[in-house]
Amino acid sequence: MKRYAFFISDGTGITAETLGNSLLAQFERLEFERITMPYVDDEEKAHAAVAKMNQAAQDSGQPVILFDTIVNKSIRAIVDSADAFKVDIFATFLAPLEQELGTESSYSVGKSHLATDSHDYQARIDAINFALDNDDGARTRQYAEADIILVGVSRCGKTPTSLYMAMQFGIKAANYPLTEEDMLDLKLPKSLSEHRDKLYGLSIDPDRLALIRSERRANSRYASLKQCYLEVEEVELLYQREQIPYISTTARSIEEIATRILADTGLQRRLKT
Amino acid sequence: MKRYAFFISDGTGITAETLGNSLLAQFERLEFERITMPYVDDEEKAHAAVAKMNQAAQDSGQPVILFDTIVNKSIRAIVDSADAFKVDIFATFLAPLEQELGTESSYSVGKSHLATDSHDYQARIDAINFALDNDDGARTRQYAEADIILVGVSRCGKTPTSLYMAMQFGIKAANYPLTEEDMLDLKLPKSLSEHRDKLYGLSIDPDRLALIRSERRANSRYASLKQCYLEVEEVELLYQREQIPYISTTARSIEEIATRILADTGLQRRLKT
Numbered sequence: 001m002k003r004y005a006f007f008i009s010d011g012t013g014i015t016a017e018t019l020g021n022s023l024l025a026q027f028e029r030l031e032f033e034r035i036t037m038p039y040v041d042d043e044e045k046a047h048a049a050v051a052k053m054n055q056a057a058q059d060s061g062q063p064v065i066l067f068d069t070i071v072n073k074s075i076r077a078i079v080d081s082a083d084a085f086k087v088d089i090f091a092t093f094l095a096p097l098e099q100e101l102g103t104e105s106s107y108s109v110g111k112s113h114l115a116t117d118s119h120d121y122q123a124r125i126d127a128i129n130f131a132l133d134n135d136d137g138a139r140t141r142q143y144a145e146a147d148i149i150l151v152g153v154s155r156c157g158k159t160p161t162s163l164y165m166a167m168q169f170g171i172k173a174a175n176y177p178l179t180e181e182d183m184l185d186l187k188l189p190k191s192l193s194e195h196r197d198k199l200y201g202l203s204i205d206p207d208r209l210a211l212i213r214s215e216r217r218a219n220s221r222y223a224s225l226k227q228c229y230l231e232v233e234e235v236e237l238l239y240q241r242e243q244i245p246y247i248s249t250t251a252r253s254i255e256e257i258a259t260r261i262l263a264d265t266g267l268q269r270r271l272k273t
Numbered sequence: 274m275k276r277y278a279f280f281i282s283d284g285t286g287i288t289a290e291t292l293g294n295s296l297l298a299q300f301e302r303l304e305f306e307r308i309t310m311p312y313v314d315d316e317e318k319a320h321a322a323v324a325k326m327n328q329a330a331q332d333s334g335q336p337v338i339l340f341d342t343i344v345n346k347s348i349r350a351i352v353d354s355a356d357a358f359k360v361d362i363f364a365t366f367l368a369p370l371e372q373e374l375g376t377e378s379s380y381s382v383g384k385s386h387l388a389t390d391s392h393d394y395q396a397r398i399d400a401i402n403f404a405l406d407n408d409d410g411a412r413t414r415q416y417a418e419a420d421i422i423l424v425g426v427s428r429c430g431k432t433p434t435s436l437y438m439a440m441q442f443g444i445k446a447a448n449y450p451l452t453e454e455d456m457l458d459l460k461l462p463k464s465l466s467e468h469r470d471k472l473y474g475l476s477i478d479p480d481r482l483a484l485i486r487s488e489r490r491a492n493s494r495y496a497s498l499k500q501c502y503l504e505v506e507e508v509e510l511l512y513q514r515e516q517i518p519y520i521s522t523t524a525r526s527i528e529e530i531a532t533r534i535l536a537d538t539g540l541q542r543r544l545k546t
Contacts, residue, residue, distance in 0.1 A: 003374070012532040015295040020495070021340065022288040022368055027379035036542075038532045039336065065373070085373045093360050094298055100338070100358045105299035121526065128433050132408075160401050165434055167527075179395065254440075259285040259311045272307070 004056040004064040005032040006077060008049055010071055013232035019089060033063070040070065046078035063069050119127045120155035120170065120271045127166035127173075127270065134174035135159055140191035143174060148267060149195055150175040152202035154222075154230045157249035157257060161202065164254045169262070170270035183234040187266035189244060200261055201239040201246030206232045208250050277329040277337040278305040281322055281352060286311035292362060293340035305338070315509055315546040319351035323493065342538050344380050351525030356510035368375055393443065393544045398445075400439035400543065407447035416447055420451040420540060422468055423448040425475035426504045427495075428528060430522035434475065437527045442535070443543035456507040461515060473534055479505045481523050 005024060007016040011106060013036045023034055035056070040049050051065045066084035070076045073188070080086065094107050134142055136159065142150060149167070150158045150173060158175035165171040182189055193200060206228040213223035221227055239246045251258050280289040280534055286309045308329070310322050313453060326337045339357035343349045353359065367380050373438050407415055409432065416422060421438070423431045423446060431448035438444040467474060478502040486496035494500055512516055512519045518537060534540070 011529045012526075014528055014532070015291055018288055018291040021362070026344075026374060026380045027364070027370070027374055028379055030374060030376065034545075036500070038536050043399060046351065063373075065370070071299075085370075087366050087370065089292070090296070090299070094299060097296060097300070097338070097358075097360065100336075101303060102298055102419070103300060104299055107299045124527070125433060128436065132405075132432070135405075150508060159405070160398060160440075164440060165399065167433075167440060206330060252337060252398070253285075255285045255287055263311050269309075 001060045002031050002033045003062055004053075004060055005034050006041055006049075006053055006056070006064050006066045006068075006084070008040040008066065008070065010075060011038065011069065011071075016067045016069045020065075020087070023067075023087070024065075028226040034068070037078075040075065040079070041072070043075060043078060046075045049079055051081040053084055055085040055255070057067060082208055095180040104123075123170040124167065125171045128163070128173040130174070130265070131162040135162065137176040142173075143191060143195045143198070145172060146174040146195070146198055146267065147172045147199055147270075148261070149173070149180050149192065149198045150200055151192065151244070152204055152233050152246075153178055153204075153209070155209060155216070156202045157254070158202055160254050161249075161261075164258045165261075166256065167262040168255075171179050171262075172270075178235055179236065180231065180234070183231070183238050185191075186241075188238075196227050196242070196244075199242075199244045201244045201266065202233060202257070203239070203246050203248050205248065205250040209255065219234050241266040274333045274335075275304050275306045277325055277326075277333055277334055278307050278336050278356070279339045279341075280307070280309040280328070281313055281339065281341040282311050282340070283314040283348060284311065286342075288295075288338045289342045289362065293338075293360070296340075296360065297354070299406065302445075306333075309542045313348065313527075314345070316348060316351060319348045324354040326357055328473055331357040332335070380447070383506075384399050384424070396443040396543050397440065400443045401436070403445040403447070404435040404439040408435065410449040413447075416464060416468045416471070418445060419447040419468070419471055420445045420543075421473055421534070422446070422465065422471045423473055423475055423521070423537065424451050424465065424517070425519075426451055428482060428489070429475045429477040431475055433527050433533045434530050434534075435520075438534075441544075443529065444535075444540060449513065452510055453504065456504070456511050459514075461511075469515070469517075472515075473538065474508070474517045475519050476509055476512070476519050478503060478521070478523040514534070 005020060007013050009016050015037055037049050046058060056064050064084045066086045069089050070079060070081060088230055089106050094105050098105055105240050150162055152158050154177050162173040162175045165173040176192060191207055210229040212223045217223050247260055278293060280286050280293050282289050313319055313322050320370060327338050337357045339359045341352060342362050343352060350503050363380050364493055371378055423435055425431050427450050435448045436444040438446040449465060482501040482505060483496055483498045490496050520530060520533055
């Protein structure tokens, strides 16, 4: 019987989920039934959460694992009454932090933090719009404004990486698809060579590329193993010749690709939090 | 003098950042200089991280605050030697979890977790592509495949919300811009009315909308207060008449809009973690 993991918050629940999933990932052999309950911000919802946890505990024959980030004390008191093993994120860490920082936290005074910050909000929306406007080489005249320009063959992961960098870090990432013509030209297109210091390459295992391309255009030259091997070989030669740093996207999550590029380039996040 | 906060990990650093930022957000009156160091996965990088923390501690005259999620024990030992107040996320919670779950964690045996999961990876990429292909009413013939269709006036937040739902939850979210014509027609376009149960409305404060539109097209009718008030009033009447649930995006982060829609609709995440 799978054990239940609950992520409960009076906000979005994202902190409880992120931390909880990271901790549970350390128990590879176990499987969990995961339930997120965000916006548990009044006593009625707290009682409903308790009922749901108790039902899950009864069904699985074991207390649920509870990751919570509820700030309000009376709501916490209700949630605490469930049949749960509690990983109490805020209570565990905030008291020692208060002592170290020499000040009380909003948590202690029972005030919830407002998540929106207008600078970050605007920077993020601007970056998302930039990524969309400059996706897949759609336009190149805004490259002066780009923080980074991702290059690579078709379907190697440029678009999701650009969007993630915008969404998570507020970084303006353009992306440009390198074609066979670009690679055989033995020089970069002018729109790219003008911004050489912003270029970052993506590469990919050719077998994986053929698989991905086949889902879009099965049995095409474009998706053939031969073509994929050729393009990847050529693009890596181009990266080396032009001294463009690059990373393989194979077997890497979007998060990992994006954060490795940041670590490698020293590019700074544009969002404060 | 601002205090330094370091987020250090042998992986992406995202867990350390998310938890750390949530905890620091509880100290509203304090400002922190934030530094993330991901992929600290060998002793040389660990010593570099220590040097950087010690320098920051010296510059600010106080120990840095350190949030870390390093798994490897010898690397941890080095990082621990820095002049830092340590919030030790894994060490604090994993021992009690091991006891509760009756098994050792990978952390205890010194093994790092691999972040990619092929089912989740593919579901996520598919959802991102779906959001891009079905952005802004670009096409409506894939709506049968959509998990949700966000509707609303131009520039109210549909695109970032769709992309976030795809990226974070693997949910296939289309979005469709409601125009004055749609609203004055007194009935929904057929492409939408066929999928009425998937519709979710976004609304926005008209003053805020005028501000956002002005950044794209200053002094236009489109961005005028009068036009924005008219469109928002009409669209909310439409939602009420057609019994489409809706949420205001004003003063809400993308995370909050997306998670509130999930909570309201009961729509399930398609990613396991």
